Amino acid sequence: MTNKNSLGLVFFPAFDWAISPDHPEREERLLYTMDQLMEEGIEDIDSIKMYKADIATEKDIERVHFCVPDVKSRLTKSHLVSIGGVTKAFDLYFSKEVSKAFALVRPPGHHAHKIVYGDRGFCIANIEAVALEKMRTKYKDLRVAIVDTDCHHGDGTEDIYYNDKDTLFISIHQDGRTLFPGTGSIDQLGGPGAFGYNINIPLPPKTGDQGFLYALENVIMPILEDFKPDLIINSAGQDNHYSDPLTSMNFSAQGYARLNEILKPDLAILEGGYSIQGALPYVNLGIILAMAGLDYGNIKEPDFSPDKVGQSPQVTAYIKDLCNQVMYRWKNKEALAKEAFSQAQVVRKDKQIYYDTDGILENQKRYFHICPRCSGLDIIESENDRLTFVKAITLPRDACPSCEAKAYADFDKSKGHFNFVYLQDKKNDKYLSK
Numbered sequence: 001m002t003n004k005n006s007l008g009l010v011f012f013p014a015f016d017w018a019i020s021p022d023h024p025e026r027e028e029r030l031l032y033t034m035d036q037l038m039e040e041g042i043e044d045i046d047s048i049k050m051y052k053a054d055i056a057t058e059k060d061i062e063r064v065h066f067c068v069p070d071v072k073s074r075l076t077k078s079h080l081v082s083i084g085g086v087t088k089a090f091d092l093y094f095s096k097e098v099s100k101a102f103a104l105v106r107p108p109g110h111h112a113h114k115i116v117y118g119d120r121g122f123c124i125a126n127i128e129a130v131a132l133e134k135m136r137t138k139y140k141d142l143r144v145a146i147v148d149t150d151c152h153h154g155d156g157t158e159d160i161y162y163n164d165k166d167t168l169f170i171s172i173h174q175d176g177r178t179l180f181p182g183t184g185s186i187d188q189l190g191g192p193g194a195f196g197y198n199i200n201i202p203l204p205p206k207t208g209d210q211g212f213l214y215a216l217e218n219v220i221m222p223i224l225e226d227f228k229p230d231l232i233i234n235s236a237g238q239d240n241h242y243s244d245p246l247t248s249m250n251f252s253a254q255g256y257a258r259l260n261e262i263l264k265p266d267l268a269i270l271e272g273g274y275s276i277q278g279a280l281p282y283v284n285l286g287i288i289l290a291m292a293g294l295d296y297g298n299i300k301e302p303d304f305s306p307d308k309v310g311q312s313p314q315v316t317a318y319i320k321d322l323c324n325q326v327m328y329r330w331k332n333k334e335a336l337a338k339e340a341f342s343q344a345q346v347v348r349k350d351k352q353i354y355y356d357t358d359g360i361l362e363n364q365k366r367y368f369h370i371c372p373r374c375s376g377l378d379i380i381e382s383e384n385d386r387l388t389f390v391k392a393i394t395l396p397r398d399a400c401p402s403c404e405a406k407a408y409a410d411f412d413k414s415k416g417h418f419n420f421v422y423l424q425d426k427k428n429d430k431y432l433s434k
Helices: 028-039 058-062 077-094 127-138 155-160 209-227 253-263 280-292 313-331 333-341 401-413
Strands: 007-012 048-051 100-105 144-148 167-174 198-203 231-236 267-270 346-355 360-369 378-384 389-395 420-425 430-433
Touching: 007 028, 007 077, 007 280, 028 100, 028 280, 058 077, 058 127, 077 100, 077 127, 077 267, 100 280, 127 144, 127 155, 127 231, 144 209, 155 167, 167 209, 198 209, 198 313, 209 253, 209 313, 231 253, 253 280, 267 280, 313 333, 389 401, 401 420
Parallel strands: 007 048, 007 100, 100 267, 144 167, 144 231, 167 198, 231 267, 389 420
Antiparallel strands: 346 360, 360 378, 378 389, 420 430
């Protein structure tokens, strides 16, 4: 059997990492998938190859995160290998060793924000973002679209790229009013340097295959056509499945495969999905076949029936109206940005973040400095209920000389009540802390 696309699979189940022995996020998530792939003879298909993960470095993490107090204190070796698995997938793609790649790795990462105090939503480091920023040191001026299809809003990825106009972030998820992390409104459109390039599609509970594919074809694909990315990354969370124990959606393995066939991502990275036996082996197999350009029509869950993926007329009507609202915001983003920021020099965004695994409550004040010559400085002042006070300064990749000078001057003079002060210099690939 031959396939249309050469596909690289990077597999890392993290045998030595789990939040607890019976936690939903455990190694069996990938072991059942690997058994299914072996049973189906995936390794015997021409041009589908298995690869081992690389290992990320502290510098890789520091391009994206402010780990408090430092990377060594927050991340385990399993986290570094999981990120290295995604980096390996990127390298396979950019070196043209394969035409597409899928990183089946854990721990996941899309709930990890710029500042990291601990584990939240099973995530400590944003595996896609860390790998992508490493690639940007090799391949300049990448225009990237990240499409997050996990059932939970990709709040960490949103946080990292909120003011980055070169990274379009689209999250299609169960409405945050009904599910962790409680975020993902359609009105969260991005910072002043990238307004309109953060897109949320919060679907109602009990959305089935029909609703997901409608949003894909009527919102996601037209926006991607307008944006024209150099690279499409799918944060391939699989907890929208009708059998997932943590969510309330009605998506199927066939639906996931069809979504992948239409989306045509260059890279897929596994995120959530906790129906370990009933969904993941079949969804992963469907995604792999779709990415390879092979027939996935016979992939079906053992308990599948059409009623499991149905949705009510009310849900259908709601989704159509939602999609119209999202597209209105996309098409009118310049006018909406002018209305929102025309008189501002600094835009402040406050939020509260709860680290559900570690029980840490964080309060943030984030300041986006508007600059006519570049994306502007991004400064976070953060404190948590463990009495830790942090100042984190980000200098963007396109920083002008004036903003560069301001960033270093601010870093040099800042200490006061802050326990930790950090400077992430994306322009010169430097990271400072004190």
